Amino acid sequence: MINKWGNNHWRFKMENNFESAIFNSEKDKPLTWFFKQKDGLSALYPDMSDIMINMKILRKWGGELENAIKCRFVEPCATEEYINAMEDIITRTRSGKTWSKIPMESKMVPKISKEDRKL
Numbered sequence: 001m002i003n004k005w006g007n008n009h010w011r012f013k014m015e016n017n018f019e020s021a022i023f024n025s026e027k028d029k030p031l032t033w034f035f036k037q038k039d040g041l042s043a044l045y046p047d048m049s050d051i052m053i054n055m056k057i058l059r060k061w062g063g064e065l066e067n068a069i070k071c072r073f074v075e076p077c078a079t080e081e082y083i084n085a086m087e088d089i090i091t092r093t094r095s096g097k098t099w100s101k102i103p104m105e106s107k108m109v110p111k112i113s114k115e116d117r118k119l
Helices: 008-020 030-044 050-061 063-072 079-092 114-118
Strands: none
Touching: 008 030, 030 050, 030 079, 050 063, 050 079, 063 079
């Protein structure tokens, strides 16, 4: 792949795509997101080991999710174990999810008529 598409523009574009991709548990599925990132890094750096690729991807998860996954493993492990831990943490906890403010609607407040005010 590098021999065919390995020019500087392609490499710059692939690096920017990797840097801009941040995992969002509400939009992305862990398995597809992880392998998309892994395929991109493998194409960019064919000599990089799987452990180094996994560690680079782990940094992209960010915040609570990254910390929860790092706490599960003492040393770097296989790709499948990272994905299983990621799916387990996302389904069992709210790690990686963003809080959104629920707008308060005026329908929730009861309206008092003029007749009721007189009483």
